[in-house]
Amino acid sequence: MEHAKPLGIHQSADGSRLDASDSQIPVKLFGMLAEFASPGEIYEAAKKIRDAGYKHWDVHSPFPIHGMDRAMGIGQSKVGLIAWVGGLLGAGGGFTLQYWVSVHANPFIIAGKPFNSYPAFVPVTFEPGILLTAFGAVFGMFFLNRLPTLYHALFKSKNFHRFSNDAFFVSIEARDPKFDLQATEKLLTEIGGKNIEVVED
Amino acid sequence: MILRDNTLPRATLVESKSFGEVNEIICAPTNPVRTPKTWHILFLGSLSLLCLLGVMLAYLVWEGTGIWGVNMPVAWGFAIVNFVWWIGIGHAGTLISAILFLFRQKWRTGINRFAEAMTIFAVMCAFIFPSFHVGRIWVAYWMFPLPNSMGMWPNFRSPLLWDVFAVSTYFTVSLLFWYVGLVPDLATLRDKATSKMKKVLYGVFALGWRGANRHWQNYERTYLILAAVSTPLVLSVHSIVSFDFAVSNLPGWHTTIFPPYFVAGAVFSGFALVSTLMIIARKVYGLEKVVTMHHLDNMNKFMLATGTIVAYAYAMEFFIAWYSGNPYERFAFINRALGPYGWAYWIMVSCNCIVPQLFWWKKIRYNLLITFIITILINIGMWFERFVIVMTLHADFLPSSWGYYRPTWVDWLTFLGTFGLFGTFFLLFLRFLPTLAIAEVKGVMPEASPHHGHHHQEALTSGGQH
Numbered sequence: 001m002e003h004a005k006p007l008g009i010h011q012s013a014d015g016s017r018l019d020a021s022d023s024q025i026p027v028k029l030f031g032m033l034a035e036f037a038s039p040g041e042i043y044e045a046a047k048k049i050r051d052a053g054y055k056h057w058d059v060h061s062p063f064p065i066h067g068m069d070r071a072m073g074i075g076q077s078k079v080g081l082i083a084w085v086g087g088l089l090g091a092g093g094g095f096t097l098q099y100w101v102s103v104h105a106n107p108f109i110i111a112g113k114p115f116n117s118y119p120a121f122v123p124v125t126f127e128p129g130i131l132l133t134a135f136g137a138v139f140g141m142f143f144l145n146r147l148p149t150l151y152h153a154l155f156k157s158k159n160f161h162r163f164s165n166d167a168f169f170v171s172i173e174a175r176d177p178k179f180d181l182q183a184t185e186k187l188l189t190e191i192g193g194k195n196i197e198v199v200e201d
Numbered sequence: 202m203i204l205r206d207n208t209l210p211r212a213t214l215v216e217s218k219s220f221g222e223v224n225e226i227i228c229a230p231t232n233p234v235r236t237p238k239t240w241h242i243l244f245l246g247s248l249s250l251l252c253l254l255g256v257m258l259a260y261l262v263w264e265g266t267g268i269w270g271v272n273m274p275v276a277w278g279f280a281i282v283n284f285v286w287w288i289g290i291g292h293a294g295t296l297i298s299a300i301l302f303l304f305r306q307k308w309r310t311g312i313n314r315f316a317e318a319m320t321i322f323a324v325m326c327a328f329i330f331p332s333f334h335v336g337r338i339w340v341a342y343w344m345f346p347l348p349n350s351m352g353m354w355p356n357f358r359s360p361l362l363w364d365v366f367a368v369s370t371y372f373t374v375s376l377l378f379w380y381v382g383l384v385p386d387l388a389t390l391r392d393k394a395t396s397k398m399k400k401v402l403y404g405v406f407a408l409g410w411r412g413a414n415r416h417w418q419n420y421e422r423t424y425l426i427l428a429a430v431s432t433p434l435v436l437s438v439h440s441i442v443s444f445d446f447a448v449s450n451l452p453g454w455h456t457t458i459f460p461p462y463f464v465a466g467a468v469f470s471g472f473a474l475v476s477t478l479m480i481i482a483r484k485v486y487g488l489e490k491v492v493t494m495h496h497l498d499n500m501n502k503f504m505l506a507t508g509t510i511v512a513y514a515y516a517m518e519f520f521i522a523w524y525s526g527n528p529y530e531r532f533a534f535i536n537r538a539l540g541p542y543g544w545a546y547w548i549m550v551s552c553n554c555i556v557p558q559l560f561w562w563k564k565i566r567y568n569l570l571i572t573f574i575i576t577i578l579i580n581i582g583m584w585f586e587r588f589v590i591v592m593t594l595h596a597d598f599l600p601s602s603w604g605y606y607r608p609t610w611v612d613w614l615t616f617l618g619t620f621g622l623f624g625t626f627f628l629l630f631l632r633f634l635p636t637l638a639i640a641e642v643k644g645v646m647p648e649a650s651p652h653h654g655h656h657h658q659e660a661l662t663s664g665g666q667h
Binding site: 039044067 | 389
């Protein structure tokens with residue numbers, strides 16, 4: 001189903017009757033998608049969806065919209081923590097490796113320097129520290145975002161692909177306790193959503 | 202921290218009002234119909250040079266490093282000169298993507314993808330020289346601390362080993378930075394793709410990106426962390442490269458000015474090459490609306506600033522050589538300027554110290570042809586800077602062993618071949634990937650602010666909370 005006709009939304013693709021109050025939904029739904037025209041509109045819309053008490057929903061935009069985290073009411077990213085742990089492991093591992101190699105595994109006197117010539121070990125402590133911080137940040141981000149996710153229900157929508165060009169979308173997932181076909185559609189219409197459609201999982 | 206764009210008039214950053222138009226402009230080069238004839242000619246040329254590089258390197262592996270001009274007393278010839286030159290070029294890419302990002306210089310979005318690609322390909326070219334200079338390339342893994350049956354470990358007190366770690370970390374982090382930046386733009390190409398193959402290929406590398414704000418949140422934090430670690434990284438890499446020289450006890454090399462002076466020189470040459478490539482690419486691909494004169498002007502100012510720092514460093518080196526009272530140090534510098542390699546020294550001084558001073562004039566900064574010529578001269582000058590530094594070796598402590606280094610034809614063709622490597626990868630990048638950071642360019646347009654237009658009043662009241 002693409003463009004939502006006010007009534008059509010209550011019918012799933014195979015024509016079975018959908019009713020959110022019914023615990024047995026015949027066709028599994030991913031949720032509902034609505035389009036907004038501009039960053040300003042979707043920003044205002046996000047605040048209203050947040051205030052309506054939804055939890056499992058998201059905003060899709062071609063670029064990060066400033067202040068959207070606050071408008072959506074989501075907390076801080078945890079990427080920093082993962083990167084920090086990576087950095088400590090890298091720097092700690094780098095120094096330990098050099099100490100072990102130079103003092104235990106291969107103790108050679110070079111240029112009359114002590115085995116543990118720690119000032120000379122700074123570069124190879126620093127570089128692995130940076131490397132593992134970067135690994136932590138990038139792979140931590142992939143993990144938190146569950147990427148790669150090559151298949152996703154939203155990609156079934158005919159409209160959705162424009163999110164990477166110039167369109168802005170809100171998706172509200174069916175697993176949200178507040179999700180209700182009529183009520184959610186009403187809310188999305190009220191806050192200015194266009195092209196509202198139901199997305200099957 | 203609200204990214205206000207009040208400091209600059211809108212037109213100077215992006216001369217377009219619509220996200221869709223920006224999308225079209227940036228994606229256009231990936232459309233095969235739009236590939237100009239020049240691209241095919243350049244690609245053929247680059248590919249031939251790349252083959253030449255392959256032949257020269259195979260010859261070297263077969264025959265040994267004796268076919269290069271390196272010998273005593275100049276044991277470091279073209280190999281190290283080219284290595285430092287290429288890696289220095291790479292540094293501007295990181296400066297643009299990381300340092301300018303931390304300083305919230307929004308004009309960087311017009312050139313950062315381009316510069317990051319340049320970094321990666323330049324570091325690949327740089328890698329070639331030390332790896333093949335080891336001679337027995339098949340045991341190059343000895344440079345890494347790998348357990349082996351010989352019980353042999355690297356010497357962690359050597360700057361050359363620091364270099365191995367610095368350059369490989371630099372390459373890896375630059376690649377990650379570049380790729381992370383590309384993910385949303387690959388999603389754009391995936392969603393625009395018309396053929397099945399493109400859709401699948403771009404789709405796989407886009408990782409299923411859906412522009413979700415919960416993703417953008419982690420993404421932006423990752424980008425910030427990468428910028429924050431790349432900044433000290435880029436400074437450390439060229440500092441460590443300069444330690445290859447400065448930690449040795451040679452007059453002319455053993456100076457504390459080397460790390461900052463090398464970093465400034467690296468940024469200087471890198472900006473020059475970004476500019477050279479950008480002037481051509483924006484013309485060929487019609488990117489004038491997103492890479493405006495404002496961008497080129499800023500890069501010219503960077504060249505002026507870093508060029509002046511480099512000139513100061515040359516002067517200070519000379520002063521300290523005299524002030525130290527050390528006769529060997531004095532001789533090394535007088536010999537640089539007036540000795541057998543004096544011609545190289547004066548090429549260096551004219552290209553690096555005098556030529557960029559022309560950028561004081563706005564008329565020259567806004568003249569594409571003159572800018573183009575100056576950027577080429579700067580890179581010639583910066584190549585000669587490294588040549589001059591390395592050639593300090595030709596007159597060592599014992600006059601009986603003095604010599605004159607001459608590169609062989611293999612040296613020249615190998616160096617030429619690295620341009621093939623660089624060019625091939627760069628042209629493939631121009632052809633298949635978005636040359637500008639699409640998401641970021643859209644993000645700096647005033648229309649991207651949620652408080653743009655009729656919400657203006659609210660922006661003023663709620664802006665302070667962010």
